Amino acid sequence: MTPADTTKRVLMLHAGVIAALFLAQFVLPEYHHGVLARVMVLAAYATGYTLLFGYTGLLSLGHAMFFAAGLYGAGLTVYHLGWSPPAGFGAGIAAGLVLSVMVGFVALRTTGVAFMIVTMMLAQAVYLASLYFGEWTRGDEGIVLTQAMRTFEIAGATIDLSLPDERFNAALILYACSLLICLAVVRAPLGRVMVAIRENEDRTRMLGYDTFQAKLMALALSGTLSAAAGASYALLFGYAGSTFASIHYSIYPLLWVLLGGAATTLGPLIGTLAITYMIDVTSGFTSAYLLLVGVMLVLLVLWSPNGLLGALRDRKLAWLP
Amino acid sequence: MAALEPLLTTRSLSRRFGGLQAVANVDFQVQRGEIRAIIGPNGAGKTTLVSLVCGRIPASEGTIVFEGEDITGLPAHTRVLRGIAYTFQITSVFANLTCHDNVALAVQRTLLSKQRWGRLDRHALTAEVMAALERVGIADLAAVPAGKLSYGHQRLLEVAMGLALNPRLLILDEPTQGLSDAEIASFCDLVRTIAEEATILLIEHNMHVVMSLAHAITVMNNGAILAEGDPASISANADVQQAYLGG
Ligand SMILES: Nc1ncnc2c1ncn2[C@@H]1O[C@H](COP(=O)(O)OP(=O)(O)OP(=O)(O)O)[C@@H](O)[C@H]1O
Ligand SMILES: [Mg+2]
Numbered sequence: 001m002t003p004a005d006t007t008k009r010v011l012m013l014h015a016g017v018i019a020a021l022f023l024a025q026f027v028l029p030e031y032h033h034g035v036l037a038r039v040m041v042l043a044a045y046a047t048g049y050t051l052l053f054g055y056t057g058l059l060s061l062g063h064a065m066f067f068a069a070g071l072y073g074a075g076l077t078v079y080h081l082g083w084s085p086p087a088g089f090g091a092g093i094a095a096g097l098v099l100s101v102m103v104g105f106v107a108l109r110t111t112g113v114a115f116m117i118v119t120m121m122l123a124q125a126v127y128l129a130s131l132y133f134g135e136w137t138r139g140d141e142g143i144v145l146t147q148a149m150r151t152f153e154i155a156g157a158t159i160d161l162s163l164p165d166e167r168f169n170a171a172l173i174l175y176a177c178s179l180l181i182c183l184a185v186v187r188a189p190l191g192r193v194m195v196a197i198r199e200n201e202d203r204t205r206m207l208g209y210d211t212f213q214a215k216l217m218a219l220a221l222s223g224t225l226s227a228a229a230g231a232s233y234a235l236l237f238g239y240a241g242s243t244f245a246s247i248h249y250s251i252y253p254l255l256w257v258l259l260g261g262a263a264t265t266l267g268p269l270i271g272t273l274a275i276t277y278m279i280d281v282t283s284g285f286t287s288a289y290l291l292l293v294g295v296m297l298v299l300l301v302l303w304s305p306n307g308l309l310g311a312l313r314d315r316k317l318a319w320l321p
Numbered sequence: 322m323a324a325l326e327p328l329l330t331t332r333s334l335s336r337r338f339g340g341l342q343a344v345a346n347v348d349f350q351v352q353r354g355e356i357r358a359i360i361g362p363n364g365a366g367k368t369t370l371v372s373l374v375c376g377r378i379p380a381s382e383g384t385i386v387f388e389g390e391d392i393t394g395l396p397a398h399t400r401v402l403r404g405i406a407y408t409f410q411i412t413s414v415f416a417n418l419t420c421h422d423n424v425a426l427a428v429q430r431t432l433l434s435k436q437r438w439g440r441l442d443r444h445a446l447t448a449e450v451m452a453a454l455e456r457v458g459i460a461d462l463a464a465v466p467a468g469k470l471s472y473g474h475q476r477l478l479e480v481a482m483g484l485a486l487n488p489r490l491l492i493l494d495e496p497t498q499g500l501s502d503a504e505i506a507s508f509c510d511l512v513r514t515i516a517e518e519a520t521i522l523l524i525e526h527n528m529h530v531v532m533s534l535a536h537a538i539t540v541m542n543n544g545a546i547l548a549e550g551d552p553a554s555i556s557a558n559a560d561v562q563q564a565y566l567g568g
Contacts (some may be wrong), residue, residue, distance in 0.1 A: 077459065189429050189441055196426050199415045206409075208401030208430040209485065305476065 040171040044178040046268030048225025049253035054262035056218040057198025062123030066223040068245035070230030075240030096227020104219040127245040137306040142241025261307030334383035343369040345544040356521045358531045359552030361541035375407040376400045404489030408479040427485035453485040472499040492522045
């Protein structure tokens with residue numbers, strides 16, 4: 001297969017996935033329609049996460065801070081300042097970009113376990129800040145964005161993000177953009193350097209690459225995509241609370257990505273979808289559902305350490321990005 | 322005057338590891354276009370000295386001048402762009418990537434530094450990758466993951482990655498370790514052709530290789546330079562015989 005053939009296949013696969021998600025809204029029953037909208041937002045978060053974890057090999061245990069930066073960047077400006085949803089979305093992205101660059105300068109001085117701990121501590125600080133400034137954030141209780149706050153006009157059309165169809169398609173646009181950005185990055189020179197750093201940082205430096213700069217770019221991209229997902233979450237589901245800044249929301253993307261396939265572009269979607277439905281189904285008949293899901297995850301990861309798509313790539317489809 | 326200036330000069334270069342003086346006050350010069358061998362017993366400080374030159378390890382004291390400029394404070398990746406390439410003594414390739422992709426990382430670096438912004442030219446990339454693999458004689462292994470290669474072939478891949486950086490100074494740290502006699506012979510031919518474009522700093526234990534390739538030899542012992550000269554004078558040197566050649 002020539003490189004041009006590979007490119008064609010890769011583009012067709014990704015376009016196909018986006019088209020399938022678009023068509024799903026016409027056939028899914030109402031309940032699953034809503035679940036899929038949520039899954040797409042969270043998959044966009046996981047896609048941002050895997051740029052850092054899967055491709056660059058940096059395991060962050062604090063990505064909830066970037067998700068929360070977007071969530072509050074959008075939520076607070078819309079709620080308190082009366083900004084329109086698009087402006088709030090912009091504020092969320094800007095908050096994520098600024099935070100991830102700052103975190104990068106601190107955390108990227110460390111590697112391995114120290115990096116995990118530093119990112120976890122910084123995220124804990126963000127979580128505590130969201131509780132401390134309860135006057136504005138209402139802490140755990142959170143703020144609720146009303147339907148009016150989530151409605152805006154663009155080119156003469158009124159868009160109400162609290163309606164199921166608008167919400168679904170906005171989530172799809174977010175996910176599609178995240179996926180295509182991720183794909184473009186990993187196929188670009190920067191993406192090759194990220195993988196090289198993951199495989200052997202010392203060697204990468206001795207090939208003339210500024211590895212700190214490359215890692216900072218990966219972290220900024222990853223944090224900003226995570227924030228875009230957080231901002232969308234606040235606007236589409238009308239809620240911003242401290243739970244989303246907690247350690248759980250740092251662990252979830254790791255689990256989604258591990259299950260779906262860490263260094264794959266589509267693995268985050270598959271992992272998020274699978275785990276969401278695993279929790280959905282098991283919580284229906286047992287209160288120990290998290291334990292059950294945990295056991296299933298361990299078994300799956302033991303069976304295929306590279307996740308579902310990673311296994312597929314190793315065995316059959318070597319061209320998967 | 323500039324033409325006579327050495328390519329590389331170190332002045333009172335030192336490096337300590339805790340209490341151990343791995344490189345001690347070394348004044349060392351490499352002339353343009355030469356093949357310089359560094360020999361010495363295990364632990365003499367050869368790898369540490371060249372690591373200071375390429376920037377993998379920071380110096381404790383002293384200065385390093387390359388092409389007339391003080392590079393002592395420059396990070397390793399900038400030194401690579403200035404033309405210093407290092408091939409690792411302990412093979413350090415990207416085991417999970419194919420040989421092609423290993424070399425492509427080096428080629429990408431040189432292509433991008435030439436054209437700064439803009440798209441990478443895929444055809445130029447592939448052509449240069451294959452040219453580098455062909456020079457070391459492993460072009461047929463381009464699609465094989467580097468980790469699956471024999472040790473000797475991994476050494477050759479290291480050299481291909483170094484070559485693809487278009488270096489002015491290519492540092493080879495024990496490149497023939499693990500190669501068969503036939504492979505060593507063709508490797509020596511390769512080094513001679515590289516030497517037409519680049520200056521070579523060769524750390525080598527195989528005395529046959531050293532004597533057939535080197536224009537000049539530096540002998541190290543206990544972190545210091547014990548002797549320096551052309552191959553004939555070094556093999557006749559009594560101190561060297563005692564310290565290294567087993568007297
Ligand atoms: N990173 C390090 N930390 C501590 N000690 C080191 C380190 N690197 C090298 N040394 C020590 O410095 C001394 C010089 O080591 P170096 O690797 O430069 O020797 P060498 O001449 O390359 O030897 P060889 O022929 O075995 O490769 C040795 O005693 C070694 O143990
Ligand atoms: Mg050595």
